[in-house]
Amino acid sequence: MKRVFITGASSGLGLALAKRYAADGASLGLVGRRGHVLRELAESLPGQHRCYALDVRDRDILHAAAHDFIARGEGRVDAVIASAGISAGTITGETADHAVFQSIVETNLLATLATFEPFVAPMREAKAGRLVGMASVAGIRGLPGAGAYSASKAAVAVYCESLRLELADSGVRVVTIAPGYIDTPMTQHNPYRMPFLMPVDAFAEKAHAAIERGVSYTVIPWQMGVVAKLMRLLPDAVYDRLARNAPRKPRSMDS
Numbered sequence: 001m002k003r004v005f006i007t008g009a010s011s012g013l014g015l016a017l018a019k020r021y022a023a024d025g026a027s028l029g030l031v032g033r034r035g036h037v038l039r040e041l042a043e044s045l046p047g048q049h050r051c052y053a054l055d056v057r058d059r060d061i062l063h064a065a066a067h068d069f070i071a072r073g074e075g076r077v078d079a080v081i082a083s084a085g086i087s088a089g090t091i092t093g094e095t096a097d098h099a100v101f102q103s104i105v106e107t108n109l110l111a112t113l114a115t116f117e118p119f120v121a122p123m124r125e126a127k128a129g130r131l132v133g134m135a136s137v138a139g140i141r142g143l144p145g146a147g148a149y150s151a152s153k154a155a156v157a158v159y160c161e162s163l164r165l166e167l168a169d170s171g172v173r174v175v176t177i178a179p180g181y182i183d184t185p186m187t188q189h190n191p192y193r194m195p196f197l198m199p200v201d202a203f204a205e206k207a208h209a210a211i212e213r214g215v216s217y218t219v220i221p222w223q224m225g226v227v228a229k230l231m232r233l234l235p236d237a238v239y240d241r242l243a244r245n246a247p248r249k250p251r252s253m254d255s
Contacts, residue, residue, distance in 0.1 A: 001047075003073045005029035005066065007056050007115050008084030010037040012184035013134065016204035017081055022046055024208075029069035031056065031084070056084045056111035057103075066118035075122045079130040079211060082115040084108075087186055089251040090148040097251065101148040108134075108152035113159065120172070127171030130211050133160040135178040137219060140228045141239060145248030153178075157217070164216060173214035177207050180224030190249060196223040 004021045008014030010032030018028055022045035030038045035053030042049040050072065052065035070077060086107045090097045116131050123129035138146060139153030157176055164174035181187055181194035182203045198221045210218045219225035231239070 002026040002078040003029075003069075003076055004079045004081065005031070005069050005077060005115075005119070006081045006083060007031040007062075007111070008082075010034045010041065012083075012186055013085075013179065013182065013200065013203065013207075014081070014083035015041065016200040017083060017207060019045065019201075020204040020208045021079075022049070026078075027073070029065070031062070031065060056115065057106045059110075059114040062111070062114050063118050066115070070118065070122055076126065077119055077122060077129060079132060080116060080119045081132040081134075081211070082112040083132075083134050084111055084115075085134055085186075087146075087149045087249060089145045089249040091145060091251065092147060094251070097148075100251070104148040105152045105155075108149070109155045109159065112156055116163070120167070123172045124167075124170050129172045130175055130214060131160075131163065131167075131172065132175045132177065132211055133157075133163075135160070135176050137178055137180045137224050137228050139178070140231045141234075141243065143248075144244060144246055145251075149249070161217075173216075175211050175215060176217045177210060178217070178219045178224075178228065179203060180219065180221055180227075182220075191247070193247075195227075196221050 004026045006014050006018050009018045009030040018030060027047055028049040030042060030049055031052045032038050033055055038051040042051050050069055054061045056062055086104055088100050090101050112133050133156050135157035136153035138150050139157055142150045160174050160176040181197045182200050183197055184200050203220055206220045219228050
């Protein structure tokens with residue numbers, strides 16, 4: 001039986017991945033802020049699962065949950081999926097947006113690091129395991145009005161690449177998944193067209209396959225992978241002309 005620790009499990013990508021792994025017979029560590037939602041999820045899934053209601057920005061409490069999950073499996077953990085994430089529009093120079101920017105970076109980037117930290121040693125010892133980070137196509141190039149989200153997701157991708165090199169030849173695989181537009185509560189409030197919008201269960205199926213293969217980096221859906229490659233190749237002047245008037249995610253102050 002596989003043992004999988006998932007942050008952001010009460011909604012969106014994390015919830016869909018929890019359902020997919022439970023269908024495989026995995027025993028899960030479910031992390032999220034809403035304890036009652038986690039408990040309802042655990043009761044609805046086959047198998048036995050542990051619920052950890054916490055804010056992933058609290059490193060000490062997150063580590064305590066991780067160590068509990070590790071101990072209950074006598075050190076064995078097959079995969080850790082850091083899928084907790086938040087998004088909001090931010091504008092540099094708007095004083096109120098600084099706290100939003102900080103919260104996005106702490107949740108998307110620093111909490112990914114904090115999620116992985118307790119599992120590196122036991123996975124090294126076992127010479128096996130998967131550490132899965134959630135980047136985003138939004139982190140390929142900067143988007144107007146999304147400085148915090150784009151920067152945090154770009155940083156996740158580069159951080160995971162660094163970690164992959166640190167753990168080379170250890171038997172531990174670092175998997176970076178860059179979702180495009182996936183139909184989740186986070187995207188359902190976007191006031192603009194989302195090309196190649198993918199159902200969240202279809203995303204979970206593709207992500208599960210990539211994690212099991214231990215791929216280093218993948219964009220889901222594949223169509224957004226093509227878009228991402230083209231975005232990387234565009235000269236700055238061309239990209240600037242195309243993207244400067246791109247639709248923007250609402251600021252939290254605007255909602």
